[in-house]
Amino acid sequence: MMAASPPSLIAARELTKRFGDFVAVNGITFDVHPGEAFGFLGPNGAGKTSTMRMIACASPVTSGELRVFGLEPRTQGRQIKARLGVVPQQDNLDNELTVRENLLMYARYFSIARTVAEERATALLEFVELVDRWNAQVETLSGGMKRRLTIARALVNEPDLILLDEPTTGLDPQARHIVWERLYQLKRRGATLLLTTHYMDEAERLCDRLVVMDKAQIVAEGSPRELIARYSTREVLELRFPDDVRANLDGRLATLGDRVDLLPDRVQVYTADGELTLQQVHALGIPLESALVRRATLEDVFLRLTGRALIE
Amino acid sequence: MMRAAYLVHRNALVYRRVWRGSAFSSFIQPILFLFAIGMGVGGMMGSAHSLPGGVSYAQFLAPGLLAAAAMQQAGFESSYPVLGKMTWFRNYEAITATPMGVHDLVIGELSWLALRLSSIATAFMIVMTVFDIPRSPLVLLTLPVVVLTGIAFAAPIMAYAATRKNSATFNVMFRFVLTPLFMFSGVFFPVSALPTALQRVAWGTPLFHGVELIRGLTLAAVPPTWPYHLGYLVCLAAVGIALAFRTFERRLNA
Numbered sequence: 001m002m003a004a005s006p007p008s009l010i011a012a013r014e015l016t017k018r019f020g021d022f023v024a025v026n027g028i029t030f031d032v033h034p035g036e037a038f039g040f041l042g043p044n045g046a047g048k049t050s051t052m053r054m055i056a057c058a059s060p061v062t063s064g065e066l067r068v069f070g071l072e073p074r075t076q077g078r079q080i081k082a083r084l085g086v087v088p089q090q091d092n093l094d095n096e097l098t099v100r101e102n103l104l105m106y107a108r109y110f111s112i113a114r115t116v117a118e119e120r121a122t123a124l125l126e127f128v129e130l131v132d133r134w135n136a137q138v139e140t141l142s143g144g145m146k147r148r149l150t151i152a153r154a155l156v157n158e159p160d161l162i163l164l165d166e167p168t169t170g171l172d173p174q175a176r177h178i179v180w181e182r183l184y185q186l187k188r189r190g191a192t193l194l195l196t197t198h199y200m201d202e203a204e205r206l207c208d209r210l211v212v213m214d215k216a217q218i219v220a221e222g223s224p225r226e227l228i229a230r231y232s233t234r235e236v237l238e239l240r241f242p243d244d245v246r247a248n249l250d251g252r253l254a255t256l257g258d259r260v261d262l263l264p265d266r267v268q269v270y271t272a273d274g275e276l277t278l279q280q281v282h283a284l285g286i287p288l289e290s291a292l293v294r295r296a297t298l299e300d301v302f303l304r305l306t307g308r309a310l311i312e
Numbered sequence: 313m314m315r316a317a318y319l320v321h322r323n324a325l326v327y328r329r330v331w332r333g334s335a336f337s338s339f340i341q342p343i344l345f346l347f348a349i350g351m352g353v354g355g356m357m358g359s360a361h362s363l364p365g366g367v368s369y370a371q372f373l374a375p376g377l378l379a380a381a382a383m384q385q386a387g388f389e390s391s392y393p394v395l396g397k398m399t400w401f402r403n404y405e406a407i408t409a410t411p412m413g414v415h416d417l418v419i420g421e422l423s424w425l426a427l428r429l430s431s432i433a434t435a436f437m438i439v440m441t442v443f444d445i446p447r448s449p450l451v452l453l454t455l456p457v458v459v460l461t462g463i464a465f466a467a468p469i470m471a472y473a474a475t476r477k478n479s480a481t482f483n484v485m486f487r488f489v490l491t492p493l494f495m496f497s498g499v500f501f502p503v504s505a506l507p508t509a510l511q512r513v514a515w516g517t518p519l520f521h522g523v524e525l526i527r528g529l530t531l532a533a534v535p536p537t538w539p540y541h542l543g544y545l546v547c548l549a550a551v552g553i554a555l556a557f558r559t560f561e562r563r564l565n566a
Contacts, residue, residue, distance in 0.1 A: 090402065092402035105318075108322070109315070
């Protein structure tokens with residue numbers, strides 16, 4: 001008998017990963033639904049990659065429960081992998097093959113027929129804008145091109161779920177934007193994306209829903225907008241003071257806004273109306289070096305939740 | 313297991329571009345040895361030697377060199393390239409993200425090596441035939457034995473290479489394990505010329521068994537101890553493969 005179709009593409013309950021005494025993932029619970037872009041946001045070492053590797057069936061679950069497509073990674077890893085596209089944190093393209101051969105050979109590993117593989121390779125090279133480099137050796141590609149080829153490679157089996165581990169880490173700003181744009185296209189086509197990132201802008205741009213991870217645990221879950229609404233204010237006023245002023249603030253700002261964070265290089269005031277709060281600062285007569293009103297971001301959420309900046 | 317063939321395909325695709333370089337070390341080198349030492353040194357010795365079966369020195373040496381070539385090819389192919397694909401370039405990580413499993417990798421690499429060894433054995437047999445070295449059609453059976461000898465070395469070395477983070481210890485292996493085996497396993501002179509204690513050591517090492525079988529088949533003088541030689545190589549290959557399954561699994565599914 002067929003089991004009823006699973007409600008989630010990924011269902012994790014109390015999922016835990018230990019390496020000896022070290023707890024990499026500590027009892028996390030989440031679901032990923034078809035068609036959504038789901039993110040794991042957190043600093044390095046938060047357990048994002050370990051979680052990703054368990055989902056990709058590249059690392060056995062220590063305890064708790066994990067189902068991917070309703071299947072059990074330990075015993076049905078092959079079936080799960082057949083339906084996954086994996087973009088690892090560190091490029092692992094085949095340096096001894098050309099760009100196009102990378103796609104064709106990867107299709108072989110999925111037992112995809114040659115003619116089908118050739119059609120897909122052509123379409124995918126077009127999608128990631130590498131058509132003119134089809135015969136190049138992988139070594140000659142730039143970092144951004146390699147990343148795009150890795151994304152194309154992950155799509156060669158037309159996966160039901162695409163796992164992206166830090167998809168733009170190490171890329172220059174221009175290359176990042178191209179990758180984001182391509183991922184956004186995938187999202188529009190209805191692909192289910194699961195990505196880890198320690199970049200706030202990446203999470204805000206791409207994720208419909210995300211969990212914030214810190215120290216092997218999930219500390220918050222929601223859409224970027226919800227998280228900002230729940231853990232921050234609409235706007236943030238960033239203030240920089242001359243050193244002597246900064247040393248003698250004596251809590252004079254404490255009454256401003258909803259909350260004030262004293263960071264090493266700046267003071268952040270969380271407020272519904274940044275301009276209004278700035279006028280209040282001026283009214284107090286405190287000399288300023290600079291002031292900036294900006295929208296609140298997930299960075300502020302993370303700071304609020306953990307008391308630490310995301311990238312230190 | 314059919315999936316292992318995909319890795320053979322991949323390696324063949326790469327080999328198409330680099331075969332010229334590797335042809336020298338794997339094939340031309342043993343033939344140079346055969347000329348220089350077999351014909352050169354052998355010619356100087358004349359008939360002043362007493363080789364078993366009264367064969368010429370070139371006849372004695374050629375099958376030994378073939379066995380040694382299998383060992384060297386296996387040693388090389390299963391050390392640096394395996395470490396590279398595991399650690400430096402992460403090919404194995406990429407491949408096991410697909411339905412390809414760890415067993416497919418190990419069997420695929422060894423199957424590819426078996427093809428390479430077969431081509432070396434075939435080419436060498438042709439050269440031996442040109443010089444009228446083989447004494448019976450049994451020489452054709454050296455092909456599977458060359459493959460077996462190679463796998464008996466490759467599988468455990470591959471298992472070891474999969475545990476390494478860098479190549480530092482490979483040189484030690486080549487210098488202090490494979491080179492002494494090349495010297496003292498009966499390739500250049502019969503093991504019976506060694507002191508008794510060293511003869512016993514030779515019996516415990518793998519290349520000796522490959523040399524005995526390959527020489528026996530080439531010169532129509534298969535030793536009565538052949539089941540022991542064959543058994544040794546089969547066991548070593550089987551243990552090596554089992555170990556490789558484990559070390560690959562540990563590295564790729566942690």
